[in-house]
């Protein structure tokens with residue numbers, strides 16, 4: 262196996278009595294977009310900040326591009342882009358100046374004018390950072406993370422607070438980063454975003470890894486997808502079940518709405534429609550509902566609110 266871009270082993274991080282990260286082990290394959298997901302307080306930011314070299318592991322090891330993020334910070338700085346949750350910019354700085362200044366620190370930066378236009382920062386003129394909207398500050402933080410053409414970029418909630426247009430622009434940019442071979446590690450609370458962008462997902466809770474895989478693996482793993490039928494109320498559910506592969510269940514949830522659960526396959530769909538044809542039943546609607554990443558997330562981390 263190639264050397265992971267990020268290699269976290271047995272990481273433990275505590276704040277006083279609180280164990281934020283509790284023996285976490287995970288790896289990020291180079292060239293992938295990897296999403297680190299978890300409920301509030303799961304330990305995502307602490308883990309990412311440790312990978313960025315802002316915190317020293319209290320136990321375990323962290324390697325980024327094969328290097329120690331604290332000891333080898335100087336060697337990693339030109340190779341790793343970082344987008345923090347709260348930008349960390351000087352309040353009087355202007356978007357264009359700040360981006361141009363940061364670009365000058367790198368040997369082969371992206372074109373600042375083009376990047377500003379892509380992220381809608383080109384119209385900000387002399388607006389100081391403190392007067393920018395949250396979404397503008399967020400986009401500037403993303404631009405500063407990638408302007409130096411990093412090999413690896415950490416994006417902490419890159420689309421939090423963005424409107425739908427800006428969100429799409431950020432998604433396109435992340436797609437392009439992947440296409441150009443950049444490794445992207447991102448945290449997000451938007452499950453549709455993770456499903457859309459990530460090649461790989463690590464789900465963490467209480468500072469530990471609870472699941473890992475591609476979005477497709479996670480949503481199909483042991484999952485019972487469902488088929489939802491709408492038709493006449495009071496259909497012969499018992500008769501339908503006998504016509505379907507063993508293990509399939511059918512429930513009339515409310516009159517006229519039926520949920521068929523089991524292994525949803527083309528054969529199951531054909532068996533349902535064949536039974537309907539044989540029984541003279543005309544369905545109004547047949548919907549295949551696949552488990553989403555959000556279903557997996559809620560199943561694994563529970564539905565109660567986190568503080």
Ligand SMILES: Nc1ncnc2c1ncn2[C@@H]1O[C@H](COP(=O)(O)OP(=O)(O)OP(=O)(O)O)[C@@H](O)[C@H]1O
Pocket residue numbers: 276279280281299300301302303304305306307308
């Ligand atoms: N500087 C700090 N001092 C004390 N406790 C902290 C500090 N930073 C984080 N914590 C605690 O550590 C735990 C993990 O926090 P962390 O910010 O890493 O989680 P997270 O998964 O990023 O959460 P969120 O999704 O809300 O951003 C939480 O219980 C949090 O309250």
